[in-house]
Amino acid sequence: MSRRENPRWAVYGRRGLVVTLTLVTVQNGASAAGGRYLSLGPAVGVLCGVALLVGRLPWPVAPLLTTAATAWWGWPTMPLLLVALFDLAARRRARIAVGACAAVLGANLLTDPEFSLWTPQQYGSSLFLLLAVVGGSWMGNRRRLVRALTTQVEHLRIERELREVAARTAERSRIAAEMHDVLAHRLSLIALHTGVLTTRADGLPDQVGRRLTLLRTASTEALADLRDVLGALRDPDAAPAATAPAPVLREVADLVAQARAAGQRVEAHLDGRLRQAPVAHRLAVHRLVQEALTNARKHAGGAPVTLRVDYRPPATTVEVGNAPGARSADTVASGFGLIGLRERVAALGGELHAGPDGSGSWRLTARIPHPPGSEQNGART
Template identity: 70%
Template sequence: MNWRETLPGRAAYGRAGLVVLLGSIAVQNGASVSDDRYLAPAPMAALLCGVALLVRRLPWYIAPLLVTAATSWWGWPVLPLLLVALFDLAAHRRARVAVACIATALVGNLLTRPATSLWTPQQYGSVVFLLLVVVGGLWLGNRRRLVAALATRVEHLRVESRLREEAARAAERSRIAAEMHDVLAHRLSLIALHTGVLATRSDTLPAPVAMRLGLLRTTSTEALADLRDVLGALRDPDATPTSPARAPVLRDVRELVDEARAAGQRIGLTTDGLPERAPTTHRLAVYRIVQEALTNARKHADGAEVTVRVDYRPPATRVEVANSPGNARTDTVGGGYGLVGLRERVTALGGHLEAGPADAGAWRLAARISHPVGTEQNDTEENNAEENGTEQNGDRT
């Protein structure tokens, strides 16, 4: 491929306009030294050189060869086109070829001694001029290559960042599936356990009831096995599968806060409502949000006071974590995609996550996840009970 085909659009049009202008000057100069005859060899040679510089699909060496030969024979009239050829060669890492063209043109003028030789009126003036054009071409070529390399690097970083975000979202989906596998496996195992205990007393139960209990126990056991087959593949390949009897239960935010306090963090916790009133997926999301927020506070605001507010009351589960300004630690390494995973989790539950700076240099992370529609009636009844004083409201720590 000809190197002229790789020029950007504006650069290509600008070069073509310059070649047309300098070609016209070269033709006019050739006609001037040929008694104002445009059909003389000099103007025709200048026209041929200009066309060769404009045609994009010619081999790269054709135009420099023609322009160098014409300049060697006629000298100054064709010099503008030689400057364009030398600049192009130098800009595309062909400086040695450009120097060879200069030497050929100067030696040719020295041997043929035309009236418009490059050695007149000043003996070495044209040499300096030609070398400056080569230096300018080298500078511009290096600058273009640097800009292209930087643009390619930026594009690679953009693609890499997008791929990492997608990987973080996929990892968060896998974690959600694994957590739900643990929770559902735990509950199904309890159903199977209790129905098995009742089935052992089938002699004291009516026959239809004993039969239904046996069917319920068999169905729960099969559902547990199917759940493992479907969601177990989403776990860490190196992890050891957890038995149903030892499936982890949901951890409360209070436990997480107590662990962080034991590590030296200053945390104020405020909870409203009962965690059991929120769906299991909401409680898992709250735990992950608080965990990520406390981790980020330790990394980027060491020693700062952290405020955690959790509200499980309908119509939505709300969580907000804010920390005051602190000192960033230099001994921590992180991927920087924890918030991407949290946003993916909250969005999958139909919620909204906000993260960003707050007043006075603080940082705030907040999420709101609406409760399922089917629980609205029960939630309303519980709210009325709370207002009548039959249910204790919240917890302040």
């Protein structure tokens, strides 16, 4: 916003103008009184200037004082009257401003003071008074138009954001419904048929019976995992980055092996069983470790990395730390990786902390609580 459009600069400019015109009025009054500043004319000028500067006074005070002073004295206080007329017109009181102009001109015409507004030019003062009213009306309309346009732009911005949120929510719900219709139906059929075959497996070889049992268990767990993922996907408060599953669900050991193959020194400690954590947690852990190893390569090249992952209930915990190292020359820091991870962990009800630990090392820790009932599911697998 420029200084011209900033309300503070408009207030400061008006105050400076009023102070300047008040000093001019005091000087004119002292000159008319033979150089005496302690006289009625300068005192009236100061009183009118104070009335225009003090904003807590009732609005009619300043127009009445300046109108009465100009009607009694003439052109020495007319500059302050112009400011009062401008303010009246800008605040949609143009009729009152026109009435004040008529009262001042009529009083000077009837009383003919020493500094009458009708001398030395008969209509010069009338033109100035008219310009003050017209200018105030134009400025007031412009300010109201700018405020209305600003409010409209703000409403459009809020409406656009709400539409984006509604569109994302609708799209997540549509995807979840489609995934449920397609996958849940097929998995249910698999679980149903394998269950029937399991009950009639007396005449089948033991190896076939075990595989049927394994297939039925896997399909049932797949339905539970699908329900967990779709529950997060249907959550309207969850961000898209927190609900979008990874393209490929791989174990953390694969990421560690890839990092070591690229020359990165990684010390990994994996506790618990992978199946003890819900599928949404395994996706989150995959992204956490992937982002932590990538950041360590970019910001601390050659430094050793320590990785700890515990899948056991009641929570999945991840801790990744690396010592200081050399920063890659072509690294471009964006910060969006950690933001996305925080949204993903928060969508699962967990907490994520990342930053220096005081010794110059960088540490990332996350804790994702397991949903109720996951202990039994983990024990069954």
